[in-house]
Amino acid sequence: MESLKPSLFDWETVMHKGTIPFLALILALPSPAARSLESAYRMGGKEMHRAFEPVQAFLQQGSAVIKRGFHEVIFGVVVSSDGYLLTKASELGEVGDLTITVDDQRYEKPVLAAVDTEWDVALLKVSATGWHPVDLSRTEDLERGEWIVANGATTRKYRRVQIGMVAANTREIPPSGGAVLGVMLEEEEEGLNLSSITEGSGAEKAGLQKGDRLLAIDGTEVNLREEVLSCLDTRRVGESVRLTILRGDEKIEVEVELAGRTDIFGESMTRNDQMSGDFSTRRTGFPRIMQHDIIGNRHFMGGPVLDLEGRCVGMNIARFSRCETYAIPARDLAELVDSLIKRSTMISAD
Template sequence: MKFFGTILCLCASLSCSQILLFAGPALPSDERTNGKSLRPAFAPQQTALQDSSAVLYDGWFSFNYGIVVSEDGYILAKESELAERESVSVRIGEIHYTEVKVIARNPRWDLALLKVEASNLTPIRWAESSALPQGSWVVANGATSRYNRRINVGIISAKSRAVDGLAPVVLGIQFTEDESSLVVDIVTKDTGAELAGLKKGDAIKKFDGVAVMDRNSLIDLIRDKIPGDVAAIEFERDEEIFNVEVELMARNEAYADTHESRNDAMSGDFSKRRDAFPRILQTDIPFNARTIGGPLLNLDGECIGMNIARANRAESFAIPVEELREELAEMLPPVQ
């Protein structure tokens, strides 16, 4: 009690202005989580981000990050952010690569493998496991200047889990379930379904030669497709069977005018694709859609995952390192 009594006596002897001066001004919210005094503690992680992550550009506009996964220029990126980009280029460190090839795509995880002609790059260091307790510090890319990265820090804020969602690409129809088929209810304007001539009342029978019995069976067949793929659709109309080819579209493009929820409207800048992941790590790192895509680091500067989506104002998702490395191995070309 002696200590608290001393504090009370001290406060009683100070004026209001002296008390405010003693307490000091409150820091802005962004400085409390990623302030200048905090950043020097993460200098090793900043070096890893500088050397082993890539900035993706569309013209002069930086739109995402990527992860350097080999010395000779292979880079993991977020696939849905590459759609309709006019001229994608990459900066690693101080070097700007204007020739970028898309080597492989993985729609289930929203991944793309890019390639630039490079040598002696510094690949990311992989952690053995993504298993960190809730509350553990993690580090990622923040804003970037032409040559320098700013770190973005946060914590693991929830247990790893699956994130449900619909397939990332669509035919362009809304339907009801019949006993043995899906019956078209609405055909969305300017989609592959409309261009192929599908109409309300058509009963979808097969997708790429496989029988479609319900909503889940269609989602399973379409989940690994990417925008621009063409699917063979068999449907019944007036007791007659027809076959057409339908070009698939990205869900966010087909339904761009869909009314967003109040939560979305208040969440700020979230990712185009932010659901339907088999497993994610959740953090509270305050990303925006442009700073997603790079590595998520532990305090040893090792990559425990790839930041894959800004979900809302409080949640960011990363693909755990275990699944990320497994999918990367499938995407890399065979060693010659």
């Protein structure tokens, strides 16, 4: 069987029609006597990757590799020509010792410019010019079965393409276990007392203390745990609620940012989790996601997802399981870019 070569393609025509992989497979079909498709023409084969190689140039310039020392932490999406990029916030840790590689250039000492906890997205800034931001002009939701490309294994100078398909309709992924304050409550005759405050929770950051009495949430009086759960039932991770607290003889009000239950208290491993490898620490609680089947681990998140024309159709945000990866759709990503850069600019001006 003759090898598939790029010269067989009128690239502009097949790129427009989105038929490259199908041509590759048709030309590579085995004879009736053959038992299986040659490995080079399977999803991860070298000929399949060669068919998608023209998209690699967009991936090369529009993605970032974020490292701590020699260890790849996460990928990123280039969103401006002057050094802004988006990535997954919960995987970053401290940013001061990170390095960022865009194309073949390495940058040090990134600054955490802004964070959106609802989407688990961080905006980083480095001193740079001449970057080529991704094209976020395709704002309609992709259909199931559409081909997509994302970052695979990388070297210092080269981004290797990974290919896959959109696997499900765009939808919301609620937080596993719901949104929580990050406190333990005891029902007493006089009301609800805070018996403990969870480290790293919105409650701790807001200054709540053990022994405080919870009187109301957003003006609604609460005396039972069930009433607290009812107040939080429709709230999302990253939203804030106003708590009325009695501390000693003083009544005070505080704003508390909600977190996902599993982010604060952890979650038990299912059998599927045990088979899924290195999935994302935060993998639920997103307003809208596009699900696809590109294989990777949590360190492959944060990078762009491209269509066959090189346009950015999303940003990988969570490796959920061995066969599910979630990405923020381009429409929502474009709104995040605008809001976070504006927020960063306002903070800098202050």
